Amino acid sequence: MAKLGIDKDFLRDFGELERSVQERVTEVFAKFEDATHAGLHLEKLTHARDGRFRTIRIDKFWRGVVLAPETGDSYTLLKVLPHDDAYAWAARRRASVNAATGRFEISDVAAVEATMPELARMADRAPKRLFDGVGDADLVRLGLDVETLAFARVLTDVVQLEASRTFLPQNQWDALYGLAAGLTPEEVWAELGVAPGQEPYDTGDLTAAVERTPERVVLVEGPDELMEVFRHPFALWRIYLHPTQHQVAQATFSGSARVTGGPGTGKTVVALHRAHHLARLGAGPVLVTTFTSTLSASLEAGLRLLADSAGVRDLVEVRHVDQLSYQIFSERHGRAAILRDKEEKDIWRKIVKRLELPFTETFLAEEWRQVVLAQQVTNAAEYLAAKRAGRGRRLGTRQKAQLWQAIWEFEEELKRRKVWTYETICVEATRLLAERTEKPYRHVIVDEAQDLHPVQWRLLRAAVCESPDDMFIAGDTHQRIYNNRVSLREIGIKVAGRSARLTINYRTTAEILAWSLGMLRGEPIDDMDGSLDTVAGYRSQVHGLPPELRGFRVQKDELEALAGQVRQWLDAGVKPPEIGIAARSNMLADSVLTVLERAGIPGRSLAKAQDSDDAVRVGTMHRMKGLEFRCVAVVGVGEHQVPPANAITPVEEDELTHAHDLQRERCLLFVACTRPREQLYVSWHGAPSAFLSGFAG
Ligand SMILES: Nc1ncnc2c1ncn2[C@@H]1O[C@H](COP(=O)(O)OP(=O)(O)OP(=O)(O)O)[C@@H](O)[C@H]1O
Incomplete structure (x- = not known):
């Protein structure tokens, strides 16, 4: 039976074809098997660099380009273009097998030939070349063929390499780009998904290579697929995962x-594929969870796209972690009365006053959450012995005794009022699960x-037995x-030796x-497992406009300019829901909504937006977590607004918490700024935020 592969680049083009052409393409390829048996429709090219390219008639005007094997009957659809373009496209290119990865690649040989002489001339005059520090043996080991090796040797800067992405063989370009981003040959090797000690692949077997390239070619068995x-x-x-993504999603791990x-x-994406994969294996129910309802709704939507059968879908449950703990809690105890933030503050305030404590209510609340709840402290002796690693202010025994008294009174008050916080519900749910x-x-x-x-980690740990692939x-x-x-190890979750890092x-x-990465440079950030995390090697392969940074004298001007920017995006054809506006506070987000309304632009708060709302999304930076838009404006990034003074513990109260608060705020701005796919606009009035220093001009 003929096998048909669909190349990733073609699928992207397919989405942009006119509907009538899309329908015709679907019809032609739904009958592809008959067509190939009849041997009628595939036409050989006369002036091809690669004799394995064929064209197929879609209609009078359009042609498909198909890669046909020398033997066997597996075909790959590469392109659909107007007649002459299809022939020209195929004539320039060659298909090959990467010796290191075994993957199938396509290169635009004509473009390589056309660019080389000028690059070589420039290289002769340049003091250094881009890959002077990497030997031929390493480049060959990373899969470079003779032509690409010669090409790599005349590159003098990364801009030239970036420009060659469209014509060099994909995996070979990936390897070069990884090296240019600062990865070692070993790291590149690992990223390409090549096992250590892997023998070179047979570069003559294109059919096997196509089957080995799921990140680029999806094989379909019939019209339904x-x-x-x-x-x-x-x-x-x-459908198309990077080798590292694929490997992690499908692996069998001996633990978490x-x-x-x-x-x-x-x-x-990897988390969703993994859920899908595990559900397919069918060993038992799979929980997919996160920390907010907005995020769990987008996970749910992703899974709906992915899960192909009801059986698989039924095994996966998506819910955010507080929802899970509340469900377990309420099954045993019924509904819980939740303590509101304001009530909690009042209780702490009264305790501070009554005990005449030298601490603020925020300090006490944090001590309760970050030490007592985090470490399951239940009595004074445990509190005295508890680690206060994340807390900067050193406390003497007498102060600790005072604090414990306050915390004990707070917990007693919760019992007396029969009220719960999300954390205490979680603790109780964990106890119930442990039983x-x-x-x-x-x-x-x-x-x-x-x-x-x-x-929340303890709850999740208690929701699943320790076993292979548990978490x-x-x-x-x-x-x-x-x-x-959190330290995963301290919670009983061991991931050492079972971690993967994605960088593209x-x-x-x-x-x-x-x-955006510039904003974090130099920040020491932990990896939740006893070491520091790194941003080394993170890169994007797509280019666009630089972020637009704008300062104003007063807020009114800033918000008016924002409305102008949004209008410009809309006029350029960006749809309202593809635009996101982030502000540090709810109040500023509300002002943005008012300004948009006045400008006649539909706006919707992220807290209330439904998928179907045809409106610009506006929300706090916190709400932006995990989301993405074509264009994003981050507003109010002024020196007094980001970070806001009330979100930062004074340095004299607790030095370490002060530093952590600043880091958290910096990361929050980083999150907001990394949501756009195409354009980022950042504005402020007065002086810019200190986090922008070195960037804002
Ligand atoms: N293999 C892939 N092929 C094409 N698109 C991909 C692939 N993997 C991820 N993407 C796209 O990249 C974008 C980011 O993916 P995703 O949200 O999974 O990243 P993330 O690492 O969870 O991001 P963040 O930490 O910023 O929330 C999404 O639009 C997703 O569809």
């Missing part, structure tokens, strides 16, 4: 595992892991936006990514 691929042409992540990586590197011998889930998958509190954790500590710092950003442009 074909329709399914064509149904969501822009959701490429459903995790994936890390910068913004937009596909951690959520059960049957755990509710066989696998737990956590997204945005950096923002879970230790009590899978996706997160990025550079995007931590709450004060929750699929969301944002290289310009936006580089600018």
Whole structure:
């Protein structure tokens, strides 16, 4: 039976073809098997560099370009173009097999030949070349063929390399780009998904190579599968995974595992694929969880796109972690009365006053959350012995005794009022789960892991037995936006030796990514497992405009200019929901909504938006976590607004917490700035935020 492969680049083009052409393409390829048997429709090119390219008639005007094997009957659809363009496209190119990865690649040989002489001339005059520090043996080991090696040797800067992305063989370009981004040959090797000691592949067997390239070619067995691929042409992540993403999503781990990586590197994509994979294996229920309802709704939507059968879908449950703890709690105790933030502050305030304590209520609340709840402290002796690693202010025994008295009174007050906080519900739910011998889930998958509190981690740990593939954790500590710092080891989650790091950003442009990363440079950020995380090697392969930074004298001018910017995006054809506006405070987000309304632009708060709302999304930076838009404006990034004074513990109260607060605020701005796919606009009035120093001009 003939096998048809669909190349990733074609699927992207397919989404942009006119509907009538899309329908015709679908019809032609639904009958592809008959067509190839009849041997009628595939036409050989006369002046081809690669004799294996064929064209196929779509209609009078359009032609498909198909790669046909020398033997066997597996075909790959590469392009659909107007007649002459299709022939010209195929005539310039060659298909090959990468010796290191075994993957199939296409190169635009004509472009390589046309560019080489000028690059060589420039290289002769240049003092240094881009890959002077890497020997031929390493480049060959990384899969470079003779032509690409010669090409790499005349490159003098990374801009030339970036410009060659469209014509060099894909994996070979990836290897060069990884080296140019500062990765070692070994790191590049690992990223390409090549096992250590892997023998070179047979570069003559194209059919095997196509089958070995799932990140680029999806093989369809019949018309139904074909329709399914064509149904969501822009959701490429459903079908084509980077080798590292694929490996992590499908691996069998002897225990818990995790994936890390910068913004937009596909951690959520991997988490979804993993959930799907584990559900397919069918060992038991899979929980997919995270820390907010907005995020769990977007995970749910992603899974709906991915899960192809009801059986698989039924095994996966998506819910955010507080929802899970509340459910377990309420099954036993019924509804819980939740203590509101304001009430909590009042209780602490009264205790401070009554005991005449030299601490603020914020300090006490943090001490309760970050020490007592985080470490399951239940009595004075345990509190005296507890680690206060994340807390800067040193306390003497007498002060600790005072603090314990305050915390004890607070907990007694909660009991007296019969009220709960999300954390105490979580603690109780964990206790209930610990009593059960049957755990509710066989696998737990956590997204945005950096923002879970230790009590939430304990709940999740208690929801699944320790076993192979029990927990899978996706997160990025550079995007931590709450004060929750956790050591996975201390919670009983061991991921050492079972971690993967993603480095290619699929969301944002290289310009936006580089600018945003500048904001974090030099910040020491933990990796939740006893070491420091790094941003080394993060890169994007797409280019666009640099971020636009604008300062104003007063807020009124800033917001008016924002409305003008949004109008400009809309006029350029960006749809309202593809625009996101982030502000540090709810109040500023509300002002933005008012200004948009006055300008006649539909706006919707992210807290209330439904998928179907045709409006610009406006919300706090916190709400932007995990989301993405074509264009993003981050407003109010002034010296007094970011960070806001009330979010930063005074240095004289607690030095370490002060530093952590600043880091968290910096990361929050980083999160907001890494949401756009195409354009970023950042504005302020008065002096810019200190976080922009060195960037804002
Ligand atoms: N293999 C892939 N092919 C195409 N697109 C991809 C791939 N992997 C991820 N993407 C796209 O990249 C974008 C970012 O992916 P995702 O949200 O999973 O990243 P993330 O690492 O979780 O991001 P963040 O940490 O910033 O929330 C999404 O639009 C996703 O569809």
